[in-house]
Amino acid sequence: MSDGKLKAENPGETTFARLLRKSAQSYGDKKAALRVKSLGIWQETSWKEYYEKVELYSMGLLSLGIGKGDSVAIISNNQPSSLYALIGAEVAGGIPVALHKDSTTAEVSALLIQFNVKYVIAEDQEQADKILDSKLTPATLKKIVYCNPRGMRSYKDERLLSVEQLCLLGAELKEREPETFDKLVSGGDGNDIAIICTTSGSSGPQRGALLTHGSIIGMAANFSECAGMRATDEFVSFLPLAWFGELMISVAAALYTGFTVNFPESPDTVMADLREIGPHIIFAPPQIWEEIASTVQVKMMESTPFKRFMYNSFMPIGESFAANRLAHKPVSLFLSLKYRIAHIALMRALRDRLGLSRARVALTGGSALGSDAFRFFHAMGVSLRQVYGLTEISGVSFMHRNDDIKGATVGLPLPGTELSFSAEGEILLKSDGIFKGYYEDEAATAKALKDGWLHTGDAGSLDADGHLTVIDRLENIIRMSDGSLLAPQAIESKLKFSPYISEALLVGANRPCLVVLVCLSGRVMGKWAGDNKISYSTYSDLVSKPEVYDLISQELAKANRELPENARISRFTLLYKELDPDDDEMTRTGKVRRQVVEKRYSEIIEALYSEAESLEIDTEIDLQEGRSARIQSRILFRNL
Amino acid sequence: MTQLSCSDIQLNFGGVRALSGVSFEVRQGEIFAIIGPNGAGKSSMLNCISGVYTPQNGRIVFEGTDITSLQPYNRSKMGIARSFQNIALFKGMTVIDNLMIGRHLHQHAGLVQGGFYLGPARNEEIRHRKFVEEIIEFLSIQGIRKKVVGTLPYGYQKRVELARALALEPKILLLDEPMAGMNHEETEDMARFIVETNSERGITVIMIEHDMGVVMDISDSVCVLDFGRKIASGPPEEIQKDPHVIKAYLGEEDI
Numbered sequence: 083m084s085d086g087k088l089k090a091e092n093p094g095e096t097t098f099a100r101l102l103r104k105s106a107q108s109y110g111d112k113k114a115a116l117r118v119k120s121l122g123i124w125q126e127t128s129w130k131e132y133y134e135k136v137e138l139y140s141m142g143l144l145s146l147g148i149g150k151g152d153s154v155a156i157i158s159n160n161q162p163s164s165l166y167a168l169i170g171a172e173v174a175g176g177i178p179v180a181l182h183k184d185s186t187t188a189e190v191s192a193l194l195i196q197f198n199v200k201y202v203i204a205e206d207q208e209q210a211d212k213i214l215d216s217k218l219t220p221a222t223l224k225k226i227v228y229c230n231p232r233g234m235r236s237y238k239d240e241r242l243l244s245v246e247q248l249c250l251l252g253a254e255l256k257e258r259e260p261e262t263f264d265k266l267v268s269g270g271d272g273n274d275i276a277i278i279c280t281t282s283g284s285s286g287p288q289r290g291a292l293l294t295h296g297s298i299i300g301m302a303a304n305f306s307e308c309a310g311m312r313a314t315d316e317f318v319s320f321l322p323l324a325w326f327g328e329l330m331i332s333v334a335a336a337l338y339t340g341f342t343v344n345f346p347e348s349p350d351t352v353m354a355d356l357r358e359i360g361p362h363i364i365f366a367p368p369q370i371w372e373e374i375a376s377t378v379q380v381k382m383m384e385s386t387p388f389k390r391f392m393y394n395s396f397m398p399i400g401e402s403f404a405a406n407r408l409a410h411k412p413v414s415l416f417l418s419l420k421y422r423i424a425h426i427a428l429m430r431a432l433r434d435r436l437g438l439s440r441a442r443v444a445l446t447g448g449s450a451l452g453s454d455a456f457r458f459f460h461a462m463g464v465s466l467r468q469v470y471g472l473t474e475i476s477g478v479s480f481m482h483r484n485d486d487i488k489g490a491t492v493g494l495p496l497p498g499t500e501l502s503f504s505a506e507g508e509i510l511l512k513s514d515g516i517f518k519g520y521y522e523d524e525a526a527t528a529k530a531l532k533d534g535w536l537h538t539g540d541a542g543s544l545d546a547d548g549h550l551t552v553i554d555r556l557e558n559i560i561r562m563s564d565g566s567l568l569a570p571q572a573i574e575s576k577l578k579f580s581p582y583i584s585e586a587l588l589v590g591a592n593r594p595c596l597v598v599l600v601c602l603s604g605r606v607m608g609k610w611a612g613d614n615k616i617s618y619s620t621y622s623d624l625v626s627k628p629e630v631y632d633l634i635s636q637e638l639a640k641a642n643r644e645l646p647e648n649a650r651i652s653r654f655t656l657l658y659k660e661l662d663p664d665d666d667e668m669t670r671t672g673k674v675r676r677q678v679v680e681k682r683y684s685e686i687i688e689a690l691y692s693e694a695e696s697l698e699i700d701t702e703i704d705l706q707e708g709r710s711a712r713i714q715s716r717i718l719f720r721n722l
Numbered sequence: 723m724t725q726l727s728c729s730d731i732q733l734n735f736g737g738v739r740a741l742s743g744v745s746f747e748v749r750q751g752e753i754f755a756i757i758g759p760n761g762a763g764k765s766s767m768l769n770c771i772s773g774v775y776t777p778q779n780g781r782i783v784f785e786g787t788d789i790t791s792l793q794p795y796n797r798s799k800m801g802i803a804r805s806f807q808n809i810a811l812f813k814g815m816t817v818i819d820n821l822m823i824g825r826h827l828h829q830h831a832g833l834v835q836g837g838f839y840l841g842p843a844r845n846e847e848i849r850h851r852k853f854v855e856e857i858i859e860f861l862s863i864q865g866i867r868k869k870v871v872g873t874l875p876y877g878y879q880k881r882v883e884l885a886r887a888l889a890l891e892p893k894i895l896l897l898d899e900p901m902a903g904m905n906h907e908e909t910e911d912m913a914r915f916i917v918e919t920n921s922e923r924g925i926t927v928i929m930i931e932h933d934m935g936v937v938m939d940i941s942d943s944v945c946v947l948d949f950g951r952k953i954a955s956g957p958p959e960e961i962q963k964d965p966h967v968i969k970a971y972l973g974e975e976d977i
Contacts, residue, residue: 121855122867232922350865 096272097295099136099173101337103267106133109340113313116162119347119355127162129340135162137263139170142252143201144262146225150175153197153278157181157190157212158205160319160345163229163245165333167203168323172276172295173266176201179278179290180323182670183209184663191216197278197290197521198222203245206230214239272296278521279326279473282448284673285539285557290521291473301476301515302334304496308481309443309467313340315362316440320352321370325671326473327447331365356437364441367448368455369672371466372578374436375455379581380606383613396424400461408460408489429463438464445469445481449673450552452575453489460487468492470552475499475536476515480550491549501550502535508556509542510535541569558676560590566648568596573649580637581606585661587679588651589687595652597690599683600634601660622658622715630656631720638722651722653690657683658715659703690719725750725926726771726894731780733766733950740766741777741950748894753920753927755937755958758947759970764930765807767947768896771928772804773797784894798827801893805883807902807930813872817863817882818854820871824889825850857888860922861915877908884915888923895919897929901936909933913940938962946970 105115106129114126127135143154154171156178158164168178179197181190183205190212194202200222204210210228213219214237228234229245256263276298278290317336321328332343341363346355382393403421406413413421433439444459447469459466467482470492479501482493495501500512512535519527530537541553553559554569561567570588577586577598585601604621607630611618618624634656642650661667667679680687689697699715726748733741741763748754756764769775771782773794782790789797811820829850831843839847858867861881866874871882880900887895900916901909913936920927931937937944938958945955948970954961961967 121852121859122864233918235921348862348864350862354865 096299097172097267097270097274098169098276098299098333098337099267099270101299102129102133102136102169105129105337105340113340114342115336116165116343116345117359118162118345119351122347124344124358132162132166135166136169136173137256138249138252139163139166140173140252140266141255141263142248142250143171143174143176145251145255146201146248148174148176148201151275152176152200154178154201154203155181155194155197155199156203156323157183157185157209158203158229158323159183159349160321160323160332161205161229162345163203164323165343167227168277168333171201172274173263173270175266177275177278177292179280180329181280182322182324185212185670186664187212187216191218191220193280193288194223195220196288200224202226204228207233210234210237210242270295272299275518277329279329280324281473282669282671282673284669284675285555285677289523289526292518292521293473293476294518297476297515297517298330298334299338300498301478301496301513302330302338304498305330305478305481306335306339308483308496309363309445310484311335311339311341311363311443315339315341315443316344316359317341317363318344318346318352318356318359318361318437320346320349320356321366322670325367325448326477327365327367327469330477331363353437357435358437360437360440362440363443363445364438365443365445365447365469367671368446368451368575371446371451371459372455372575375458375579376581376603376606378432378436378458380609383581384609392428396428397461399424400429400463401457404457404460408457408487410488425463429461432462433464438462443467447471447478447481448671450554450571450575452572452579454576454579456489458579470550472511472536472538474517474530474538475511475513476517478515479511479513486547486549488547488549491545491551493549495550501544503542503544504537506556507541507543507553509538509540509550509552511538512536560588560596561592562590562596563592563594568649573645573651574598576641576645577638577651580641582610582634582637585674587674587676589680589690593691596650597653597655597687598638598651599657599679599686600638600654601657602630602634604660621660622713625656625658626715626717628718631718635720635722642722653719653721655686655690655697655717655719657686658699658713658717665704686717695719723750724748725785726928727781727783728767728771729781729783731767731770731777731782733763733770733775733777739950741770741947744780744947744950744952746945746952746955748926748928749943751920751924751926752942753916753929753940755941755944756928756930756947757932757934757937757944757961761949762947763950764947765898766950768804768898768928768930772802772896795827798890798892801891802896803887803890803892803894804896805880805887805898805900807898809876809879809883811871811879811883811886814870816870817858817867817874817885818851820882821854821857821886821889822850824886825854827890853891854889857885860888860918861885877904877911880904880908880912881915884912884919888919888925892925894926894928897927897931899930899932901931901933909936916940 109129111128111130113129115129115132116127117124154176156164156167171178181193202213204226210226213226226241227243227245227248231244272295274295275292276295277293281289281291319332323329336343344359346352382390399420403417441464444464444466467487469478470480471478479499480492480495498513502510504510516536539556541556543551554571559567559569574586574588577583582602583600584603587599590596602625607624611624616629638651638654663670668674696716696718699717701713702710703713704710724747729745731741731744758764770777776791781788831846835843858864863881866878901912917940919925941958944958944961946953946967953966954964
């Protein structure tokens with residue numbers, strides 16, 4: 083459908099490169115496609131330059147001998163060169179795959195082998211080292227292109243070349259064969275595989291979903307129209323390209339709609355750069371939104387008494403205004419008036435600080451955002467909308483439309499998306515965005531794709547207005563010993579809204595009551611400890627203090643009061659370390675790997691269900707760069 | 723090629739002899755470490771090179787010029803920059819402003835031009851700001867460029883101090899305990915920046931450092947002082963085995 087419709091409307095424009103060529107022809111040098119901050123100044127790249135860059139990268143790869151279907155891995159921070167490499171590789175016949183730049187050496191080499199990677203575009207020395215250091219570098223690997231030459235001078239590996247050399251090779255080939263690139267772009271087919279997109283792997287190994295140009299662009303067309311994106315919009319790319327949501331917006335939707343993609347100067351400057359740009363479009367997973375919400379709360383704790391007074395007086399007005407709006411209840415004239423004042427006195431300034439002044443298309447997706455955080459942004463006047471989709475269906479299937487926003491749902495289906503439920507209540511989806519299968523994994527493909535229906539693994543239900551509610555991952559739903567069912571996600575999100583709590587893992591399967599393992603935010607707790615004059619040495623030392631347990635007891639008790647009787651937490655403990663993707667406890671996108679965590683801390687969980695008051699811990703944990711530390715600590719168990 | 727040579731340096735404070743007869747040569751483009759126990763005279767030695775102290779005896783020759791009694795600002799002009807053991811930045815000013823002051827030596831606009839921000843002064847300012855921005859990028863301190871220095875964590879202040887020294891466009895950089903008081907991660911970052919300053923920008927580095935791991939890792943040659951005297955010098959591998967050095971650091975076993 084969407085692909086066909088698109089063909090009828092825009093004949094031939096069904097690959098990324100063709101969309102880019104069209105924009106390059108119509109906008110030329112007049113409009114900025116990309117903007118990057120360099121030496122403190124925003125530098126623009128026009129659509130024409132964008133296209134020319136892609137040509138150089140593509141010809142360079144051809145000159146290196148790239149063949150049809152060769153995998154090209156991109157491991158880099160957000161920067162234009164990643165987009166040039168991505169589209170360039172596609173035109174040259176390769177299939178790009180983006181990897182998380184903070185992946186460990188072992189993870190990188192495993193993925194390179196899994197996807198038979200032949201070419202790598204690496205950002206800098208750090209990333210190149212991950213490939214060169216690995217003892218398991220795949221035999222298929224032919225070339226490693228690095229973008230930043232710093233520190234690379236003394237490297238002698240024959241497979242290395244700089245991005246300048248790549249472009250030089252590209253320019254030489256272009257000189258000899260000026261027509262080739264254009265022909266390749268014209269010859270591109272919407273049914274070609276555009277990308278291998280790694281799945282998050284929250285419950286099992288990471289897989290590579292194969293997606294075609296047609297399905298991604300078809301989805302991008304529907305998505306950008308439903309979301310109301312415009313060619314004059316600004317977008318800031320600060321999330322990893324390995325997350326499909328980022329690829330969807332910064333590549334597919336940007337090429338389709340023609341808005342400008344901005345790249346922050348460095349990961350440290352994202353907040354400042356967001357404020358400078360004031361993007362119209364923001365699409366981020368819940369972890370980011372939760373982090374922003376908790377940052378606001380923390381900053382308010384540190385702020386001056388006057389600012390705190392303003393915040394505490396006006397935020398509740400916003401909250402009740404938002405609560406009414408989200409519940410589709412009428413808002414009284416008096417409340418409206420108060421909200422007006424709150425907007426002038428607080429919300430306007432707050433949104434500006436967060437770079438959300440102009441945020442018109444604010445979207446969250448990837449997993450569920452807690453209702454408190456959701457309401458928080460609506461209170462501020464940011465019309466945050468939920469998006470539901472999976473990588474396997476080109477990212478987007480359901481989303482809230484303009485004013486039709488409900489806190490608990492993910493909204494209505496995109497045009498062309500069909501929905502069904504299995505007997506167990508699993509959400510089944512069908513649309514033209516459906517993937518072609520997992521890379522060299524037919525068994526997994528057959529499991530996910532039956533009779534053209536994508537089995538999402540999520541449990542869900544449909545309400546009277548046709549809104550879909552996603553309850554949780556099917557496998558995560560807890561069946562307690564009395565037979566009652568419980569979705570941990572909603573409860574955990576509620577706990578995580580406390581600025582002190584960074585992660586919460588609910589346990590209760592086949593048990594009489596619910597217990598929770600809590601991880602605290604080191605940053606916030608450090609500040610709290612300072613304010614309360616509690617001395618501590620390390621994170622594990624701090625979280626073993628009785629005072630900290632008292633604080634978290636209060637926070638959890640507060641949450642318990644808002645939870646239904648059967649969903650209340652009876653006992654908790656604080657983990658002696660924060661969950662970390664490097665320890666496999668989380669995915670690179672920040673989702674907790676429940677099975678891994680439950681297994682690793684099973685001793686603690688068992689003790690939580692016993693009568694014990696505390697547990698002595700003596701264990702080794704891995705720190706960065708292969709160092710490890712011994713942790714000897716006493717963790718407490720508290721009843722609520 | 724020898725870039726800096728100190729011969730027979732003697733420095734007295736009243737009756738206290740801080741340095742006696744210290745001689746060494748620093749080659750162009752190397753990382754040269756001065757180590758020694760507390761009170762050995764390391765900082766005094768660095769102060770003699772940068773011109774804070776004038777030795778009573780001996781000669782310091784930099785690129786063929788005798789600088790023994792030259793004023794500190796004249797030495798900066800010749801390309802000698804330094805950082806301090808205790809951070810010496812303008813705490814109430816932003817990082818950018820601190821670094822721009824580092825460029826002062828290279829600015830030529832006079833009172834009138836600068837005061838009214840006339841064309842040439844403006845162009846000059848832009849040129850220097852660009853240079854400063856390059857250093858900011860080099861040391862990855864983009865996130866703090868507009869922050870007031872006094873509000874920054876210690877590790878960042880040390881990095882800003884290195885940045886300001888680099889803003890001088892030095893030929894030789896004197897670092898007095900660049901890693902002092904840093905945690906493991908900050909130390910690693912700093913070591914990397916020093917190595918890159920040396921390899922990417924080609925600047926000779928003379929540094930005093932107590933962290934032996936770092937010294938042995940990154941320096942090309944090491945000079946050991948004890949009670950104002952040089953007791954050993956050479957490549958780090960040799961220094962580690964030198965009996966005098968072991969004695970100075972660990973003491974001697976009573977027989």
